[in-house]
Every structure is written in C-alpha cells, then in structure tokens.
Amino acid sequence: MALKIKLVKSLIGRKDSHIATAHSLGLRKIGAVTVQPDNDATRGKINHISYLVEVESE
Numbered sequence: 001m002a003l004k005i006k007l008v009k010s011l012i013g014r015k016d017s018h019i020a021t022a023h024s025l026g027l028r029k030i031g032a033v034t035v036q037p038d039n040d041a042t043r044g045k046i047n048h049i050s051y052l053v054e055v056e057s058e
Helices: 016-024 040-048
Strands: 002-007 033-037 055-058
Touching: 002 040, 016 033
Parallel strands: none
Antiparallel strands: 002 033, 002 055
16 A cells, blocks of 8 residues: 655745755645655654644555
8 A cells, every 4th residue: 555645835934854854755736746665664754743644455
C-alpha cells in the first residue's frame, strides 16, 4: 500500500523541523506530489505536518 501526499500550504514561516519533515518526504513546492510507502515512519511524518498536506491512499 502507498500514500499519495500533496503539499497544499506554503513552508514559508514554518518551524524548521516542519520544513525538514516536508523535505524528507520530497515536498519542496506548493502542489508537489510524492508517493510514499504506508508505514509507521511515514504516518508519523504526515501527523507532524498534517496541516500542510493532503493525503490519499493508493
């Protein structure tokens, strides 16, 4: 199973740790989409920046 993650809000002015989390998921610009495996590590990252992203299961 995989998760499709889209960055929907800007990273400007966010905490450094939230920016780093978004970058670790491969999200750098608004509208960027990445596909990540559905595991505990990915779920934890998504929970950390849930207010910045939209998630769909594939």
